[in-house]
Amino acid sequence: MKQSKDNKIIPMTSVDSGKLREVRPDVAYYTNQIVNLVMIGHPDSDWVLVDAGMPFSGREILKVTKERFGENNPPKAIILTHGHFDHVGSIVDLVAEWKVPVYAHPLEFPFLTGQQAYPEPDVSVEGGLLAKISAYYPNEPVNIQEVLKEIPEGSVPFLSYWQWIHVPGHSPGQIALFRESDGVLISADALITVRQDSMYRVLVQKEEVCGPPVYLTADWPGALNSVRKLAALNPTTLVPGHGTAMSGDELKSGLEHLLANWEEEAVPDYGKWVKQSDT
Numbered sequence: 001m002k003q004s005k006d007n008k009i010i011p012m013t014s015v016d017s018g019k020l021r022e023v024r025p026d027v028a029y030y031t032n033q034i035v036n037l038v039m040i041g042h043p044d045s046d047w048v049l050v051d052a053g054m055p056f057s058g059r060e061i062l063k064v065t066k067e068r069f070g071e072n073n074p075p076k077a078i079i080l081t082h083g084h085f086d087h088v089g090s091i092v093d094l095v096a097e098w099k100v101p102v103y104a105h106p107l108e109f110p111f112l113t114g115q116q117a118y119p120e121p122d123v124s125v126e127g128g129l130l131a132k133i134s135a136y137y138p139n140e141p142v143n144i145q146e147v148l149k150e151i152p153e154g155s156v157p158f159l160s161y162w163q164w165i166h167v168p169g170h171s172p173g174q175i176a177l178f179r180e181s182d183g184v185l186i187s188a189d190a191l192i193t194v195r196q197d198s199m200y201r202v203l204v205q206k207e208e209v210c211g212p213p214v215y216l217t218a219d220w221p222g223a224l225n226s227v228r229k230l231a232a233l234n235p236t237t238l239v240p241g242h243g244t245a246m247s248g249d250e251l252k253s254g255l256e257h258l259l260a261n262w263e264e265e266a267v268p269d270y271g272k273w274v275k276q277s278d279t
Helices: 058-069 091-098 106-112 199-204 220-231 248-259
Strands: 018-023 027-032 036-042 048-050 102-104 148-150 165-166 174-180 182-190 236-242
Touching: 018 236, 027 058, 036 058, 036 236, 058 091, 102 106, 106 148, 174 220, 220 248
Parallel strands: 102 148, 182 236
Antiparallel strands: 018 027, 027 036, 036 048, 165 174, 174 182
16 A cells, blocks of 8 residues: 655644544544544444545544544544545555555545546636645545445445435545434535635634635536535535534525525636536
């Protein structure tokens, strides 16, 4: 197994970095610099990790998970929502420690088996400082082929009451996770709650329902269809890939506003992937 050739420490953080927060007794999310990883399972019981954080964060993630689930209680599996650098940055270290399978959508496999790099981030896109410096972010593929498995159609391994939803746009094989019984939605980067291109908003974690990060989203019509699909689930609680969890009326009104104003709120005015989309 190998991390990407361009894997490197990313000198970015937020006021929430290092915080572990519960949205349900068996659903907690941990903010690793600027990205969230999610732990599903009651403390000291069987559990599953969703995503693998920023580069060179393996030791930090291991410490946090051991504190919650016990010293000798690795997850049953790791679910990857997609393969961008901030969601797989420590995957090799975690798998080496835990010896567990990793599940992902097959459309992400080229980026998880060393075969294909993602498109380079779009530094020309309309957006804030973090968009302009995005050429610094890794885009080469990791290779975890020996532990990688296709997520089964219609189910999430080891999570009986959850389903996964294909939400492309930000990446071809991105998935979200949803539990219908209580409306918890883990949205990956299809829906986030902070403007990820703005240095200030990321730093202070200013809350607002947003579309995906502009500098790494190559299919805007696909991204819109994915947000529509997630909104139709009527989630009660959103745990995004970036930003703080959101629930209740704030989430409902935020989703409605985003969809009603998609072109103005989500789609940049210019950039190499920007095309006129039919809303």
